[in-house]
Amino acid sequence: MNGMGRADGQIGKAGHRLALSACSLLFASISSPACAQSGALDLADTGDTAWILAASVLAFAATLPGFVLFACGQARGRNQITTLYQGMGAVLASTLAWAIAGYTLAFGHATGGWLGAGNAWMLREFGNLRAGSSIPESGFALFQSTSALLPVAILVAFRSGRMNTAWLMLFAPLWSLVAYAPLAHAIWGGGWISEKFLPIDWNGGIVIGVGVGVSGLVLALMGADREPAPSPLSPLGLLLALLGATLFLVGRIAASGGQALTGNDDAAAAMLATLLGAAAGTMTWLLLGRATNCPPGPLSLARGILCGLACIAPAAGYVSPGGAIVIGAFGTTVSYSLARTLQARTRLGDAGVLASVFAGGGACGSLLVVPFIQPALGGTGHPSGTSLIDQLIGQAGTLALATIWVAATTLVLATMVSLVRPMRPAQECVDQGLDIATPEGF
Amino acid sequence: MNGMGRADGQIGKAGHRLALSACSLLFASISSPACAQSGALDLADTGDTAWILAASVLAFAATLPGFVLFACGQARGRNQITTLYQGMGAVLASTLAWAIAGYTLAFGHATGGWLGAGNAWMLREFGNLRAGSSIPESGFALFQSTSALLPVAILVAFRSGRMNTAWLMLFAPLWSLVAYAPLAHAIWGGGWISEKFLPIDWNGGIVIGVGVGVSGLVLALMGADREPAPSPLSPLGLLLALLGATLFLVGRIAASGGQALTGNDDAAAAMLATLLGAAAGTMTWLLLGRATNCPPGPLSLARGILCGLACIAPAAGYVSPGGAIVIGAFGTTVSYSLARTLQARTRLGDAGVLASVFAGGGACGSLLVVPFIQPALGGTGHPSGTSLIDQLIGQAGTLALATIWVAATTLVLATMVSLVRPMRPAQECVDQGLDIATPEGF
Amino acid sequence: MNGMGRADGQIGKAGHRLALSACSLLFASISSPACAQSGALDLADTGDTAWILAASVLAFAATLPGFVLFACGQARGRNQITTLYQGMGAVLASTLAWAIAGYTLAFGHATGGWLGAGNAWMLREFGNLRAGSSIPESGFALFQSTSALLPVAILVAFRSGRMNTAWLMLFAPLWSLVAYAPLAHAIWGGGWISEKFLPIDWNGGIVIGVGVGVSGLVLALMGADREPAPSPLSPLGLLLALLGATLFLVGRIAASGGQALTGNDDAAAAMLATLLGAAAGTMTWLLLGRATNCPPGPLSLARGILCGLACIAPAAGYVSPGGAIVIGAFGTTVSYSLARTLQARTRLGDAGVLASVFAGGGACGSLLVVPFIQPALGGTGHPSGTSLIDQLIGQAGTLALATIWVAATTLVLATMVSLVRPMRPAQECVDQGLDIATPEGF
Structure with missing residues (x-):
């Protein structure tokens, strides 16, 4: 360290201190035990x-x-590979x-506020067991990380062909820290919304569906430009x-079972419900298309699957x-009507459909769960024992807060990142399609 | 109910009663507990x-x-997306x-007849444990549902490019109730075939392989038309x-292990056997092609995998x-010979190969299992303790009954559904390829 | 047997004896019990x-x-389907x-030499439990088989478009027996390297990464020919x-967790580390491209994933x-520099990049693990309790031996197989692309 200190004059004090801090931070970040359980009883099942x-x-x-494959497939013009x-x-x-800071912001020790404690930054200090479960916290962190990466992938679909890669590479990680992690903490991680409104959200209808649907809508609306007129999709x-x-359906069935955090009958029931909800959503989307003289097709089937899952x-x-x-x-009926309205009255195009599917579907589901959770309708009963009306108010309040939160943070963050790198590619690049215009800048 | 009853005069009695029945049925259907185990001991492992x-x-x-991806890939002409x-x-x-009625028809309480009891319609009244296993019945239902959906996907491949979507959307769910569910009950669910013939069928060589192979052949033969002359497949x-x-191979290895209903050495051995059977089938198919001056290629490799698995x-x-x-x-040797014979003597084309692969392969396997189950040849021994000859007769009888059953039900059902919607698209649509002719009617 | 013996005169003694031996060998090979645990306590968890x-x-x-899909995608010219x-x-x-002989050569009873004992040929005589674990040996064999098949798939990518299928079909199985199985035994199966050097190799940085990287380089260099000038890749x-x-990333995360041979916190930590290593490798590869004025693109992203995983x-x-x-x-920084150097100074093309990724990445990782395994840096500590310097020497020695072993065996084996079938297709086939030149000989 001394030898390095003497060189200060040459390379500049500020730079050096930064390097020193980075080194010590780096050391701290990696010095967490890979296996926190050593020496303790392994109580996990x-x-x-x-x-x-x-x-x-x-x-x-x-x-x-x-x-990501779905987003690639639905990208219009020559933007598939870029997407x-x-x-x-x-x-x-x-x-x-997410590993460095997101997990601890979302699922660190709950303090009743907006953010988790910093105890698990860089995935350090994992407990033997995640509190309230029979699995090790490292398994819980692995599962939550895969959930946290999904909204990032969905966001990209909202602006495919109208976004610079450099901007996105800065925006996406920041969004997952600034917008997603606090929302996940507030609803799933023991934060204040979960204490105040006792919201019900098994597999991310609000946290992921509404969160990403609203964020994506904000992104799609930013800037004066609109999506180019929809060109027909190629067979590919x-x-x-x-x-x-x-593949999304397959993975989401597993994710839904994983939320039980245990390999039992609850997980199996959640997976059956997810499969059936997706099937019902798909059939509904196709039948509504046929009933309203807007013939369905492969893209409708794909959207129906996404909507049923949301x-x-x-x-x-x-x-x-x-x-x-x-x-x-x-x-799905509500989301479909919303999507048709947005397509008719706005120039949002595919982004409007995606917002209807994710935000609309997630919001519908998180309201409909309240009646259907009643034991009289075969549900498991309110986990918290509140009445139906209180629960409905809680769900609506959670939805409103989540919407405001992600809309505000996305708008501010996207604008700030735009100061560093432009969000929108040059007009001629958009017109050509990014696969052609910026093959090297992919 | 009274208020609704008074409106009868206006909207027609029949319609109203239907609506009422539908409502009460709907209520009943959803009022099953999501988790039947509440209050009982959770005995599952x-x-x-x-x-x-x-x-x-x-x-x-x-x-x-x-x-489905395989079926899409092997579709000739412009029918890939439609398939x-x-x-x-x-x-x-x-x-x-399947959720509404199929599961209970196949795996409800066994009554020794053709169908299971209706105790689990709409997946209600799941027991803590599936009888004879250490898993909850919801897990069993989830696993059997994924098995039950496979034959439906395979059926589509037999008539790709020669089938109306509307007809299929009616036929497929009915087929899984009328043809597949009774067969699954009779062989796997404790029905009369399983009592009388003590058949051996680990992962669906008869129930799925022969069932779908014969059904598909019936479908392919229906109508005066034949498949168009085979055009070469595109690289895509x-x-x-x-x-x-x-992907089919990967999933079937897992399905084969799942049939053990337990995570032990039996599951692992079944998975190894499945992988090795598929590899042996593939190599055999390729070598037979080379030996008979009919050069193999990518499609042969794919067919070999399917055949080995069957x-x-x-x-x-x-x-x-x-x-x-x-x-x-x-x-695979037998199935390959059958496929070549059908290709040379009939105009069935790809449908004949698929029938050879699934029905031929499944039938061969279900006869060959009898010698190889003997402990002298490394097998586990007859589960039921019968002699080799009795077992062979039982397998042959089961095969014959399964063939007759699915052939008859498929023929009747396909004809009846054709009265509602035509099975066959107009000739010019078939000639153009359905991707081109009916893009909206996909 | 006698009846068959009398026919000797007609069909030739040698052929007959071969057939007899084959029959008795066949009988022996299949007479192993499918489930070795019968009659014994099932101790597996x-x-x-x-x-x-x-x-x-x-x-x-x-x-x-x-x-295999990656290899297909990166194949230049008209060689995708063939690859x-x-x-x-x-x-x-x-x-x-692998089933017949590979498993027992690699993971049969350890004798301290180059090869395992032949006790488990044709996957016979599996123990109730794999020694030192709580899983049945059949599960262990299943897992190791999937690991053993990966290097074969990778090898193909090194010579895509310059290799006869017939040659490969002979070479690949022999390579997995002659080159891979002894290496796996020496390092993972209790052979002499593992006793002498106590090497650390969690998920195949040396056994798979270096093994296949060096073998592939040898294959790419064989013959006077070089890869054709790189043509740009198509969007497909x-x-x-x-x-x-x-898909490779998804599967390797699971494989990394599987190496723990137990469903606990160690598996979860290994999976998190694999995901993070892959993400860090990808970002590093992309940033290095940008920093050195060699704009990254989709192929860089794919290579970054592979390199981070290695x-x-x-x-x-x-x-x-x-x-x-x-x-x-x-x-990844080291591998990237190596790849750029090989691209600039040699005509290896894509094969040079692959060698840098697998052999370079695997070698770097197996040296870097030594400092980072220290508890002071958050590691789990040396499993064997040796000092840092001894461990580094052990790793370097293992790397050197592995390199020499696979280079020598691959060179000898490839040359010997070339005596039976030519390795290299005719020049005009290579120029046309094998998809065009030998569609039937695929």
Whole structure:
């Protein structure tokens, strides 16, 4: 250290101190034990842990390659490869941000406020068991990380072909820290919303669905530009959209079971409900298209799958199989109407449909779960024992707060990052398609 | 109810009663508890349950996107996207039918007849444990549902490009109720065939392989038309066929392990046998092609994988690794000869190959399992303690009954559905390719 | 037997004896019990077994379709389908070889030499439990088989478009027996390297990464020819490369957790480390490209994922999350420099990059694990209790021996197989692209 100190005069004090701090921070960051359990009793249940590990991997497959492939497939014009590249890059960049700070902000010790304590930064100091479960905290962190990466992938789909990669690579990790992590803490991690409103959200109807739907809508609306007129999708695009939606379905079924944090009957019931909600949503979307003289097609099928999954996500672990079908069908009807209205009255194009699917579906599901959680309708009953009306008010309040939070943070963050790198590519690049215009800048 | 009753005069009595019945049925259907175990001891083993949950998700991936992608890839002419769309739509529609009635018809309380009791309609009244296992019945239902969706996806491949989507969307769910569910009950669910013939069928060589192979052949033969002359597959088609076959392989290995209903050495042995049977089948198919001056290629490799899997399916859990290789190789030899014969003597085209692969492979495997189950050849021994000859007669009888059953029900059902919607698209649509002719009617 | 013996005169003695031996060998090979545990206590833990089964299936997906899809995508010219076909065929052929002899050569009873005992040929005589674990040996064999198939798939990528299928189908299974199995035994199976050098290799940085990187380099260098000048990849190629790399990432995360052989906190920590190492490697590869005026793109992203995975593979189970990020970033920096140097100074093209990624990344990771395994840096400590310097020497010695071993065996084996079938296709086939030149000989 002394030898390095003497060189200060040459290379500048500020730079040097920065380097020193970085080194010591780096040292601290990696000095956490890889296995915090050494020397302590291993109390975790191997069966529950086995399931959470498998569910984490399968849930990750819903993000990469699942959703990113869907986003690639539905990208208009010559933007498919760029969209795929941007989605993967944004997810992997956010992985690092989430490990360094996101996990502890969302799932560190609860203090009743907006953010978790910093005890688990850089995934340090994992407890033997995640409190309230029978799995080790490292398994819990793995599972939550795969959930946290999904919204990042979805965000990319809202502005495909109208976004600079450099801007996105800065924005995405920051968004997952500034917008997503506090929301996840407030609802799932023991933060103040969860204490005040006792919200119900099994697998991210609000945290992920509404969060990413509203954020994406804000991104799509930013700037004077609008999406180019929709050109028809190529056969390859349709194929990728269907393949991506199906992988997404497979992964989300596993994620829904993983939220039980245990390999038991609750996980199986949540997975059945997720499958049935998705199937009901898909059939509803296709039938509504046929009924309203707007013939369905492959893209409708893919959107129906996404919409059914968004509707059932908040409810999957709490409702009966029949309830799941009704929630999927009813929520999809509302989302479909919203999507058609947005398409007719705005120039949002695909972004409007995505917002209807994720924010609309997630919001419908998180309201519909309240009646269907009642034991009379086959549900598991309110976890917190509140009345139906109180629960409905709590859900609505949570929805409103979540919407305001992610809209505000996304707007501020996107604007700030735009000061460093432009969000929007040059007009001629957008017109050509980014695959052609910036092949090297992918 | 009274207030609604008074409106009868206006809207018509029949319609109203239907609505009332629908409402009360709907209420009943969703009022089952999401978690039947509440208040009872949770006796399930978390490890076994963890494995059945993971195996279910992976087995589902063999259907969607696995097999559907293969069907899309091998579709001739301009029918790839339509085939993909039809496969996914048919599977998701059947998911709902299976949940409402199929599961209980196949796996409800056994009464020794053709159908299970109706105790679990709409997946209600799940027991704590599936009888005879250490997993909850919801986990069992999840696993069986993913198995039940596979034949629906396979059926679509038999008539790709010659089938109306509307017809299929009605036919597929009904087929899974009328043809598949009774067969599954009779063989797997404790029905009369299983009592009378004591058949051996680990992972669906008869129930799925023969069932879907014969059904598909009936579908392919219906109507005066035949498949158009085979056009060469595009590189993209070959790629999708290979990708789909590989995903199918991955998922079927997991499904084979899942049939053990427990995460132990039996599951691992079944998975090894499945992998080896598939590898032996593939190599055999390729070598037979080379030996008979009919050069193999990517499509042969994909067909070899499917054929090896069909051969080993009935035997996977009962035979030694060496036995699995012999069954895969020998069964594939028979299926390959059958496929070549059908190609030379009929105009069935790809449908004839698929029928050879699934029905031929499944039948070979379910006969070959009898010698190889003997402990002298490394097998686990007859579960029921019958002699080799009795077992062979039982297998043959089961095969004959299964063939007659699915052929008859498929023929009747397909004809009846054709009265509602035409099965066959207009000739000019078939000639153009459905991707071009009916893009909106996908 | 007598009846057959009398026919000797007609069909030739030698041929007959061969047939007899084959029959008796066949009989012996299949007479192993499918379930060795019958009659003994089942001591395996269902949770640990459930995890190893799920991890095996997911790890297999990293090979098929994962890596093979990447290899197909990065194939230049008209060689994509051939590469896909060759990769799948080579893997399935090696599956049989591995089952017959490979497993027992690598993981049979350790005798302290180069090869395991032959006790488990044809996967016979599996113990109730794999020694030192709580899973049945059949589960262990399943998991190790999926690991053993990965290097075969990777090898194909080194010579895509310059290799005869017939040659490969002979070479690949032999390579996995002659080159890979002894290396796996020496390092993982209790052979002499593991006794002498106490090497650390969690998930195949040396056994798989260095093994296949060096072998592939030898293959790429063989013959006077060099790879054709790199043509730009088609959009479909880029898409497949990205999709394949992502599936590879998903599967390798599971494989890394599976190496713990138990569903606990160690598995979860290894999976987190693998994800973070891959993310760090990807970001580093992209940033280095940007920093050195060699603009990154989709292929860079895919290579970054592979490189990060190769770097973290030997270390995943031993280091902290922060350590994993540093290893991924630092190792990728070295591999990237190596790749650029090879591209500038040699005509190896893509094969040089692959060698840098796998051999370079694996070697870096297996050296970097030594400092980062120290408890002071958050590691788990040396398993064997040796000092840092001794461990570094041990790792370097293992690397040197592994390099020499696979280089020598690959060179000898490839030359010998070339005497039976030519390795290199005719020049005009290479120029046209194998998809065009030998569609039937795929």
